[in-house]
Amino acid sequence: xxxxxxDAKAAEAFPGLLVRKDLVRRFRGQFPVPTYVVEFMLGRYxxxxxPEEIExxxxxxxxxxxxxxxxxxxEELLKSKARTQGSTKLIDVVTARLDAKTDSYLATLPSLxxxxxxxxxxxxxAHERMxxxxxxxxxxxxxxxxxxxxxxxxPFDVRSLRAIQLSNxxxxxxxxxxxxxxxxxxxxxxxxxxxxxxPEMLTPRARDMMLLRMVPFVERNYNMVELGPxxxxxxxxxxxxxxxxxxxxxxxxxxxxxxxxMANGQRGLVCQYDVVCFDEVSGVSFDQKDGVNIMKGxxxxxxxSRGRESIRAEGGIVLVGNFDVDVQHQQRVGHLFGPLxxxxxxxxxxxxxxxxxxxxxxxxxxNKELFTDRFGLVSDVLxxxxxxxxxxSRADATAGRVFxxxxxxxxxxxxxxxxxxxxxxxxxxxxxxxxxxxxxxxxVRLALECRRRVKEQQxxxxxxxxxxxxxxxxxxxxxxETFVATPELQSxxxxxxxxxPPGQVFAIGEGNGEGAGLYRxxxxxxxxxxxxxxxxxxxxxxxxxxxxxxxxxxxRSKELVSDRRPKEHEFSLQLRALDTARSGGALGVGxxxxxxxxxxxxSCMGGLAIVGDLTLGGSLELVHNPVxxxxxxxxxxxxxxxxxxxxxRQLLDLSDDVxxxxxxLYYADAADALRKAVLP
Numbered sequence: 001x002x003x004x005x006x007d008a009k010a011a012e013a014f015p016g017l018l019v020r021k022d023l024v025r026r027f028r029g030q031f032p033v034p035t036y037v038v039e040f041m042l043g044r045y046x047x048x049x050x051p052e053e054i055e056x057x058x059x060x061x062x063x064x065x066x067x068x069x070x071x072x073x074x075e076e077l078l079k080s081k082a083r084t085q086g087s088t089k090l091i092d093v094v095t096a097r098l099d100a101k102t103d104s105y106l107a108t109l110p111s112l113x114x115x116x117x118x119x120x121x122x123x124x125x126a127h128e129r130m131x132x133x134x135x136x137x138x139x140x141x142x143x144x145x146x147x148x149x150x151x152x153x154x155p156f157d158v159r160s161l162r163a164i165q166l167s168n169x170x171x172x173x174x175x176x177x178x179x180x181x182x183x184x185x186x187x188x189x190x191x192x193x194x195x196x197x198x199p200e201m202l203t204p205r206a207r208d209m210m211l212l213r214m215v216p217f218v219e220r221n222y223n224m225v226e227l228g229p230x231x232x233x234x235x236x237x238x239x240x241x242x243x244x245x246x247x248x249x250x251x252x253x254x255x256x257x258x259x260x261x262m263a264n265g266q267r268g269l270v271c272q273y274d275v276v277c278f279d280e281v282s283g284v285s286f287d288q289k290d291g292v293n294i295m296k297g298x299x300x301x302x303x304x305s306r307g308r309e310s311i312r313a314e315g316g317i318v319l320v321g322n323f324d325v326d327v328q329h330q331q332r333v334g335h336l337f338g339p340l341x342x343x344x345x346x347x348x349x350x351x352x353x354x355x356x357x358x359x360x361x362x363x364x365x366x367n368k369e370l371f372t373d374r375f376g377l378v379s380d381v382l383x384x385x386x387x388x389x390x391x392x393s394r395a396d397a398t399a400g401r402v403f404x405x406x407x408x409x410x411x412x413x414x415x416x417x418x419x420x421x422x423x424x425x426x427x428x429x430x431x432x433x434x435x436x437x438x439x440x441x442x443x444v445r446l447a448l449e450c451r452r453r454v455k456e457q458q459x460x461x462x463x464x465x466x467x468x469x470x471x472x473x474x475x476x477x478x479x480x481e482t483f484v485a486t487p488e489l490q491s492x493x494x495x496x497x498x499x500x501p502p503g504q505v506f507a508i509g510e511g512n513g514e515g516a517g518l519y520r521x522x523x524x525x526x527x528x529x530x531x532x533x534x535x536x537x538x539x540x541x542x543x544x545x546x547x548x549x550x551x552x553x554x555x556r557s558k559e560l561v562s563d564r565r566p567k568e569h570e571f572s573l574q575l576r577a578l579d580t581a582r583s584g585g586a587l588g589v590g591x592x593x594x595x596x597x598x599x600x601x602x603s604c605m606g607g608l609a610i611v612g613d614l615t616l617g618g619s620l621e622l623v624h625n626p627v628x629x630x631x632x633x634x635x636x637x638x639x640x641x642x643x644x645x646x647x648x649r650q651l652l653d654l655s656d657d658v659x660x661x662x663x664x665l666y667y668a669d670a671a672d673a674l675r676k677a678v679l680p
Contacts, residue, residue, distance in 0.1 A: 003049060003375075004374065006186055006189055006190060006193075006374070007049070007374055007375045009181060009182060009186065010178075010182070010190055010375055010376075011049045011375065012181065013177075013178035013179075013180075013181040013182060014174070014175070014178040014377060016047045016048075017043075017047065017171075017174065017175075017178070017377055017378060017381050018047060018049070018375040018376065018377060018378065019039055019042045019043055019046055019047060019375065019376065019377075019378045020046070020054060020373070020374070020375055021193060021194075021196050021371070021372050021373065021374065021375070021376050022371075022372075022373040023042055023046060023054070023058055024038050024039055024042065024196065025196075025371060026058070027042075027061070027062070027065065030062075030065075031065045031066070031069045031071075032069055032070070032071065032072075032111070033065070033069055033091060033136065034136070034239060034240045035196070035240035035241060035379060036136075036164070036240060036241055036242060036243055036379040036380055036383065037091060037136050037164050038061075038065070039378050039379040039380060040164045040378070040379070040380045041061045041064060041065060042057070042058070042061055042378070043378035043379075043380060043381065044061075045057030045058070045060045045061050046058055046061065047378065049375065065091070067089075068089055068090045068091045068138070069090070069091050069092075069111070070090060070092065070111035070112060075111065075112050075113055078090060078111075078112055078141075079112060079114075079143075079156075082141050082142065082143040082156065083143045083145070083155075086142065086143060087140055087141060087142040087143065087159060088140075088141055089138060089139065089140050089141070090109075090111065090112070090138075090139055090141060091136060091137070091138055091139070091164070092109045092110065092111045092112070092136070092137070092139055093109075093110055093111075093134045093135065093136055093137075094107055094108075094109065094127075094130050094134050094135065094136075094137045094139060094158070094161065095107065095108045095110075095130050095131075095133065095134030096108070096119055096124050096130040096131055096134075097131070098131075098264065104118070104121075105119050105120075105121060105124045106118065106119065106154070107119040107130070107158050108134075109139065109141070112141075114156055116154050116156075117141070117154070117156045117157060117158055118154050118156065118157035118158070119157065119158040120158070123158060123160075123161055127161065127163060128267070128272065129272045129273070131266055132257065132266070132267070132268055132269050132271075132272045133246055133257070133269060133272070135163060135164070135243055136163075136164040136243065137161050137162055137163045137164055138161070138162040138164065139158055139160075139161050140158070140159045140160040140161070141156060141157075141158065141159070142156070142157045142158075142159040143155050143156055143157075144157065163243070164243060164380070171381055171384045171385050171388065172384075172385050172388040172389065172429060175377075175381070175385045175429050176429045176430035177430075179428065179429055179430060180430065180433075184427055184428075184439060187427060188207060188211065188427060189207075190376060190377065191210075191211065191214070191377075191382075191426065192207060192210060192372075193372045193374050193375065193376035194376035194377040194379070194382050195210070195214075195236075195237060195241055195376070195379075195382075196371055196372060196376070197210065197370055197371065197372060198369075198370060198371065198372035198373075198374070199372075201369055201370050202364070202370070205362050206362060206363050206364060208446055209358060209359065209362050209363050210363070211423060211426055211427070212224075212356065212358050212419075212423070212446060212450065213226070213237055213358065214237065214386070214422075214426055215356070215419060215422030215423060215426065216274070216275045216316040216318050216422075217237075217242060217244070217245070217274060217275060217383070217386040217387070217390075218386050218389040218390060218422050218425045218426060219316070219390065219418055219419075219421055219422035219425070220302070220314040220316070220390050221299075221302040221313075221314055221315070221316055222316040222355055222356075222418055222419075222422060223299045223316060223317045223318070223353055223354050223355050224316070224317075224318050224319070224354065224355060224356045224357075224358060225318075225319045225320075225337070225340075225354050225356075225357050225358065225454075226318070226319070226320045226321075226357075226358040226359075226360045227320070227321050227322070227323060227336065227337075227339050227357075227360055228322070228323060228327075228359065228360020228361040228362075228363065229322065229323060229326075229360065229361060229365065230322045231365040231366055232360055232363040232364065232365055232366065233363070233366045234279070234320040234321075234360060235247055235249075235277060235279045235320055236366075238275060238277035238279075238318065238320075239277075239279075240379075241379050241382070241383065242274075242275075242379070242382075242383035242386065242387075243380070243383060244273055244274040244275065244383055244386070244387050245273060245274060245275040245276075245277060246269050246272075246273040246275070246276050246277070247277050247279055248269075248276065248277065248278050248279065248284070249279045249280060250279065250280040250283035250284060252284075252285055252286065252287050253278070253284055253285070253286055253287070253291070254286070254287045254288075255268075255286060255287065255288050255290075255291050255294055256268065257269060258270060258276070258286075258291075258294075258295070259271075259294060259298065259304045259311075259313075260304065260306045260311060262306060262307075265306065267311070267313070269315065270298065270304075270313040270314075270315035270317075271311070271313040271315065272315070273315050274314070274315060274316065274386070274387055274390060275315060275316045275318055276315050276316070276317055276318070277318040277319075277320060278317075278318070278319050278320070279320055279321075280320075280321060280322070281319040281320060281321040281339065281340060281341065282321050282322075282339045282340065282341060283341075284341055285341060285343075292343045292344060292347075292350065295317065296347075296349065296350050296353060298313070298317075299317055299350075299353035299354075300353050302314065314390065319340065320360075321339040321340070322339060323338075323339060323360075323361070324339075326361070327359075327361045327488050328488070331488065331489075334460075335457040335460040335461060336357065336453065336456075336457050336488075337351060337457050346461055348458045348461055348466065351454055351457060351458050352411055352454070352458070354415075354454050355414075355415040355418050355419055355450075355451065356415065356419050356447070356450035356451060356453075356454075357450055357451075357453040357454050357457075358450060359450075359453065359486075359487075359488065361488075362487075385429060389425045389426075389429060392425060392431050393421055394420070394421040394424040394425055394431070394435070395417040395418065395420070395421045397420065397421070397424055397435050397440060398417065398420060398440060398444065401437070401440060401475065401476060402440060402441075402444055402473055402474070402475060403473065403474045403476075403477075403479075404416070404471075404472070404473050404474075405470070405471060405472030405473065405474075405481060405483075407468045407469065407470045407471055407472065408471060412451055412455070412471070415447075415451045415454075416444070416447040416448055416451050417447075419443070419446065419447035419450060419451070420440070420443045420444055420447045423442075423443040423446060423447070424439065424440070424443055427439060427443075437475060440475075441475055444473050445473075445484055448471045448472075448473060448484040449471075449484050449485070449486055449487075451471070452469055452471045452484065452485070452486055453486045453488075455469045455471075456469055456486060456489065469497075470483055470497065470498050470499065470606055471483065471484050472484065472499075480501070480502060480601055481499075481603060481679075482501065483498040483499050483500075483501075483603070483606070484498075485498045494636055494637040495518070495607060495608075495609055495633070495636050495637040495638045496606065496607070496637065497606045497607045497637075497639065498606045499603035499604060499605060499606040499679060500603060500604065500606075501603060502597050502598055502600070502601050502602055502603050503522060503523040503524055503525065503594055503595075503597050503598030504520065504521065504522045504523070504594065504597070504603075504604075505520075505521050505590050505593050505594045505597065505604050505608070505610055505677070506518060506519070506520055506521075506590075506608065506609045506610065506636075506638070507519050507520075507521055507587045507589070507590025507591075507593075507609065507610045507611070508590075508609050508610070508611050508629045508632055508633055508641075509581065509583070509584060509585050509586040509587045509590075509613075510585065510586040510613075510623065510624060510625065510629070511581045511583055511585060511586070514580070514581050514582070514583060515580070515581055516579075516581060516625070516628055516629055516632050517577060517578070517579035517580065517581020517582070517583075518577075518578040518579050518581075518609070518632065518633075518636050519575055519576060519577055519578060519579075519581075519584060519587060519590070520575075520576040520578060521573065521574075521575060521576075521587065521590055521591055521594045522573070522574045522576065522594070523571055523572065523573050523574075523594040523595055523597070523598040524571070524572045524598060525569045525570065525571050525572075525598045525599055526569065526570050526572075527568070527569065527570065528568075528569065528570030529567055529568065529569070529570055530570055530571075531546055531550050531570070531571045531572075531573060531595075532570065532571070532572050532573070533546060533572075533573050533574070533575070534572055534573065534574040535574060535575055538575065538584070539575075539582065539583050539584040539585070541583045541584050541585030541586075542575050542583070542584025542585070542587065544585075545584065545585065545586070545587045545588045545591050545613070545614075546573060546591055548588050548614050548615070548616050549588050549589075549591035549592040549595060549614060550571075550595070551616055552588075552592055552614055552616075552618050552670060553566050553592060553595050553596065553599075554566055554567060555618070556618060556670065556671070559671045560592075560596050560670065560671055560674055561596055561599050561600060564599050564600070566595070566599060569599060571595055571598065573591070573594070575587075578636070585613075586612075586613040586621065586623075587613065588612065588613040588614035588621070589610055589611070589612035589613060589614055589620070589642075589644075589670065589673055590610040590612070592614065592670055592673075592674075593610055593673060593674060593677050593678075596674050596678070597677075597678060600678065602678045602679055603678070603679050604677045604678055604679065605640065605677065605678075605679055606639075607637070607638055607639035607640055608638065608639075608640045608641075608642060608677060609633040609636070609638040609640070609641050609642070610641075610642045610673070610677065611623060611626065611629050611630075611633075611641060611642060611643045611644070611647075612642070612643065612644050612667075612673070614670065618669070618670060619669075620644045620646065620669065620670075622646065623643065623644060623646070623647050626643055626647035626650050626651055627650060627651060627653050627654055629641070629643070630643070630651065630654060630658065630662060630664060631654075631658055633662060634658055634661055634662045638662060639662060639663060640662065640663045640664075640665055641662055641663070641664050641665070642665045642667060642673060642676060642677055643664060643665070643666060643667075644666070644667060644668075645666040645667060645668050647666070648666055651664060
């Protein structure tokens, strides 16, 4: 297999740190160990781009894994080797416990079904994670025949132990140095390949979601939820790629194991691992009633108590699980936290501790076409770089460059800043490099979307304090306020609750014998003069509306747009019909509002539909069926309908149901309509 352009650049930038990812799949399934263990061995013997060297190294790895891993049914053979040779080497998960009867530690090697292996105190103290769930290691297992003959003797002992993880402390410097040789897109693609996926087979949206999955590895105390369809590889990163992550698969989680053992003071998983992931979260429960409250407190502050002592930890909490239905149906029958356990799913305070809700439905189901045969960073190199990045923070990267809208609470801003920090660390490991505006805006949009998804579910549950969910940001002091929505709540044919960009409005026209219809009018402005309709063969009624709105803007510019000079700007308009109605008639006020909004650089309020037409002299045309138009606005998702004041008497006939669900704002003329439509 020849190297592609990214392989060649990566090989030059990261000498000795790459491995061909199809080798991992070659060994996967042959040996009972996770991916990062295989890659640890491959990185030792196959970190080359020369095919001959790779094959030689792969043969060594095969021999060592064959000799040192224990297949089912071979347990007694390995024990026999230890007895006849005095010792043997194997790769296994090592856990340990304190035996109070003998005041000594005993190790467990599950592959050999041994639970009473002697181990020296110094080894346990050097690797305390073996007391909280264990880790994979290369173990030298000894056998002492004289002890075997004693009553209750324990002949097996751990003589030496080497954790399966990188010991090179300067790996982050090497990664940062190599990253400088790649563009941002190339680096993102290399990260995809490093976790075994081919970026060319993923949509840009799916690549962004994969990067978001990595944020808990590089950001301290980061809490995330991912729910979606089955088979999208939600737990893969946490189980296979990094030794610094621990996966809890369903069942009961004990407070002692998660946080602290009150009996002996032993620190739990959140102290020992960077990330603790609850898989199949719907089946998770705690052994104590206050377990969720303890976790809630920890997710907020990063601390928990043992008696009077306060213990700080840095492990993040990740909850992953499955929908039994598609996301649209889940939203119809409840909210998107529905698959969580009962004690979590309707607790808005618990939800508020979640920094990001990753939409698992935006990731493809895992299949063989998604896996890469190209080169990527060795998993333990990547995992070590990630854990080193946790000591940094990029939260200040947005200071003075990004301004968040008023809808974000303090917790919202903290959550967004943590997500932005994590994403920026992932795409630029070198903390000395200043992030570009493009990279910051990419990270901010993702962070706002994933935090807003949390707030939308809190809003659905009905808490009044979470009703404001219109998250927005502004790049720089002179930037335009941009609103970020969650795609699953969007519909092209519906009016959204978020303000549209400047120059865009929803308008309802009476139609020309074809019934009322909803339209979206989009206007952009640039230096020049006049107006230009971008639609091919625009309807004559719409052309007339544009002509009249343009003349009203010119003749009443002082009143509408103050000192801005509309004749020095060229306006490009596009009409989008969102109903069966296509004529574009009776939209004069909507077109004028869009022209003014574009020129002022200010958005109209979210959830707004505009009704009304103009004459060339600036007076308002009569609306013949305002009740039908307001009802259509409500049907299409409007929360506010702006109508001429001449409709007030006719709208007394609105049904009580409609009147309680939509706000009707009346305007006297075009200037009054603009004041009520545009956000301050």
